[in-house]
Amino acid sequence: MIERSRRHGGFCVLLGIIIAALPLVLASAHASGATVMLSIKNDDTSSLRCSVVFAHWVTADVGPIAPGETATVTMTRGPQRGALHITRFDGRPMMIENIICGAEQNWSDSFDQLPLTSVRDASASAYQMECRAAPRVVCTAK
Numbered sequence: 001m002i003e004r005s006r007r008h009g010g011f012c013v014l015l016g017i018i019i020a021a022l023p024l025v026l027a028s029a030h031a032s033g034a035t036v037m038l039s040i041k042n043d044d045t046s047s048l049r050c051s052v053v054f055a056h057w058v059t060a061d062v063g064p065i066a067p068g069e070t071a072t073v074t075m076t077r078g079p080q081r082g083a084l085h086i087t088r089f090d091g092r093p094m095m096i097e098n099i100i101c102g103a104e105q106n107w108s109d110s111f112d113q114l115p116l117t118s119v120r121d122a123s124a125s126a127y128q129m130e131c132r133a134a135p136r137v138v139c140t141a142k
Helices: 002-030 104-110 117-121
Strands: 035-042 048-054 059-065 070-077 084-087 093-103 126-133 137-141
Touching: 035 048, 035 059, 035 093, 048 104, 048 126, 059 070, 059 093, 070 093, 093 104, 093 126, 093 137
Parallel strands: 035 126
Antiparallel strands: 035 070, 048 059, 048 093, 070 084, 084 093, 126 137
16 A cells, blocks of 8 residues: 555656646747737826836836837737736746836826736737826827
8 A cells, every 4th residue: 555655656746847847848838929019108298117017026117218209018928828928037938917107207196007908819919009197197009
């Protein structure tokens, strides 16, 4: 009985290693994902600041974006439906949870989410959003 449990235990350990390695395989498959360009145009009279939000409260700043100017976020589509990634410094993909923008002078009272549903669900490679503070930032797809 104990011998049999050990055999099954070894199998379970091997299965666990295979399952643990699966995200690395998927990350490698992701590297060939399609590039997606998101342009964020500041359609306001004051500067905007945007942040790409990843898991675990990790962010990457975009901007400030001066009035009338545009910033571009380059992403790739992941293997999961709707997944968007930005490549880390070490080449691994970081999944984007959200992108938020706010007025640079009044960030905490004005920031809001960009509507990324169309970017996540469609297959186009380029998107443009126009953002303005009203008083919370409102971004619309163009």
